[in-house]
Amino acid sequence: MFKSKLLKIAIFFFLTFPFLGIQDVRAAGNFNVTVDRTYEVDTEGLMHVTESHTVKNNSSNLYIPKNSIENFQILTFRIGLDDGGETLERSVATARIFDGSGTEMTFDKEQDDEAFDLKVKYPRDLRSGQSITFKLEYSNYELAEQVGALWDIYIHGFDESFKFTGGNTTTNYNTSLIVPDSLGAENFVNPKPISNTSAGGKTTYKFSQESLIDAFIWTQRGKTQIYRFKIEQEVNSTGENSTGFYNQYKFVIPRDIDGAEIQQKVFYTDISPMPKYVEVDDEGNLIGVFEFGTDFSGKIVVEGYAEVQVIGDIDETVVTNLSDVPQSLNSYLEAAEFWEVDDPDLQAKALELKGNKTNVFNIVESTYQFVVDSIDYSQVKRFGINERQGASATFHGGSAVCMEYSDLFLTLSRAQGIPVRAAFGYGYDSRTPSDEQEAHQWVDVYMPGIDKWVGVDVTWGESGTTLIGGDLNHFYTHVAGENPNTPPMIELLSYGGNPELETPQFEIEVVDSIPSGTDLIDVADLLETYPYVETPFGIGDRVNQVITVAGSLVNEFGVGNTFLTVGICMVLVLGLVTMTSVVKRAKKRKKKDEWG
Incomplete structure (x- = not known):
């Protein structure tokens, strides 16, 4: 967006x-x-x-x-x-x-x-x-x-x-x-x-x-914004008849955020059908896991509200130096696909922008202005083929939408020794209908002294407004530190077919308040209601999951069902203890997201 x-x-x-x-x-x-x-x-x-x-x-x-x-x-x-x-x-x-x-x-x-x-x-x-x-x-x-x-x-x-x-x-x-x-x-x-x-x-x-x-x-009056959201995920069958096996869908559910200036609290009003469980990944993202019989077609629907509040102001004088960044955040300095931290040209530019500055806020300002001044937003890419190209291609003249602005800023900042992660969600534009709001990407920067993540939107800098510190126009769904596609918005593990994997459909609108009397479930309640518990599988569960994983491999490589049956028997003969390694080797289908 x-x-x-x-x-x-x-x-x-x-x-x-x-x-x-x-x-x-x-x-x-x-x-x-x-x-x-x-x-x-x-x-x-x-x-x-x-x-x-x-x-x-x-x-x-x-x-x-x-x-x-x-x-x-x-x-x-x-x-x-x-x-x-x-x-x-x-x-x-x-x-x-x-x-x-x-x-x-x-x-x-x-x-x-x-x-x-x-x-x-x-x-x-x-x-x-x-x-x-x-x-x-x-x-x-x-x-x-x-x-x-x-x-x-x-x-x-x-x-x-x-x-x-x-x-x-x-x-x-x-x-x-x-x-x-x-x-x-x-x-x-x-x-x-x-x-x-x-x-x-x-x-x-x-x-x-x-x-x-x-x-x-641009001035904004008010300290709280409330978003109503509705997410719909298409579920497609992989066969006309019930097989006793299942297809598994995993997709991101909007989460809470506790930033330096902005806090987001999410409340759910409806999740249907019920998930098998909800898991929390290493970044604190919520992943809903849903399982359906192979003959099921329908929709997953998640509805609720997000309350975004200003909880403080970014005091530049409190932000300290690079030397104060804890080593525990070193993973947020690493290279990844589309984040080519080791690119010599990006390394040189990162050092140039850093210069003799040691204060993290000052370095962020310098890098922010460079990205805004050096690339232009591409409406052609936005409405055409919008494939992620990464920081290096953007730096060397590639067309850009929000994910390129974010990727370039993130990569330069990591090369300077500043921990940065990608943030995903919606940059709300009141002039756009709720069902036409576009997915958006920005970044979170760790700032020592404050000891919290600070939202930074470089794309919005093209409008002449430096947005360092977050605002109430941003609604988070999830964050990513390892690479921009982890976690994926949607992931499917299927058996018996190769169904089309649709992108989740969002409707986002702002409301002045949450209607009184609304039944709300917060994140803590959600995790308590649908916990992920690591317990030994019963034999039936093991067989089902082996077959489902094998089915995914069949779909991936085009092997016939007869060969699949033989493979299942071999797995059972070798011992069900091999289940974990089979699951880890399974090649899952993920939907790559487009962020405008």
Whole structure:
């Protein structure tokens, strides 16, 4: 999933007038323009915008003639969404323009797919030493949005190529955001404001124009988000008739997370049919194990809620040095498929980014910025053939979606001696329907001093927001330290056929609360209800599992059922004690996942 760069739209400022005079008008400073932008959210969540342009003529020989054009723009936030531009038109319908004395002025409108240009005429000549002010007021129906239990508030920034000085005009932007305290406690504000003050039940943030280059303002109000999830897994039979044997499905069930800044608690409302057991792997992931007769077709359904809370802030001053990383985490420094830590080019770049820095947070920041600056998100790969290519191929120019951003960052960080693991789940986008939310990958970084894992999403850095520390828009399903495919989202051990292995289907949506009276099972209850107990198998269980494993091998290598029967007899003759080694040698089918 890719956090859209659509927020980071260039704000174009046009002074479309002729300069009259005899001197070279290319000299900067002949005209100064001050743009004051104030965005105030009311208690109902509606954004009220005031934007004033004050133009001053500093030239002794040039002037702006009457009827020249001053231009305002109202930009959409919903690029690519099929609402027919209705919300943009609704915002423009509220627009009014005034002169410096408060007299309302007429204006013309021009529309393209992404914006309305509002054009107002100069009512008089603007002579040397004179100034004039135009003020736009309107309500914006897109920039503040309630998402579950949170409020997300945005303000457009400037394109990376935007210049504040051009030709004979210098423009200064002052941007303020006013948010009522009634919308909830501040979770975060990006970028960092130059000031914030609280008075009268409101907080006012002021931002420098430089901080909005290649960035946008995003503040989130609220400390808790609640996700409702539903997972469906198709189960396909491997024969028309009951054989007395079974097919075994294993798939990942959403888990709890206890991070430095973010805590996720999962509650289940329904798991059907019941699992044989639920196991916990070395990373703390939950793996549901389901067994079905070979003639069974249907679905596994897991439903529940995840409560994601902010439990603290990342204090950079508390994070310590590489020398404080415990050796017990050395496994998170190793190379793996797609994580080519030993690649000479990646090693060299990792050392270059590290430089003389020893503080882990500072090294992470440096690596984060490099990854964001050096690769571009590929919409072609996202919607086309999305095969994982790994860190090395990405570093050398391969196309990238979220898994490539994460793989490259993870690999460089491991090469620097920083423990990192992959994190999987959903980066929730409120503009996307619940059944179209895309699987997402980011990373968890271990930071000494804090002594916990810290969520880092490099892909979302493409939107101009550095996301180090996690946020409430990320819903975890599982993490991976050994390699990106362990554990797989779905794994099948089958007998008597070769059924198609479908990817689990997720529906994710945010809600403002868990309905009262809902029967909930937490992770501890789940493990207690469906425990994995290592006990000796009875003879029937041993035979069944041997046959199932053998059936998987038959499916893999295309051997006939007669040969399978002979093989089973040989296994029994050799002794059922060989069961464990047979299971370990079995080649299981796993579904490789695509993470956008």
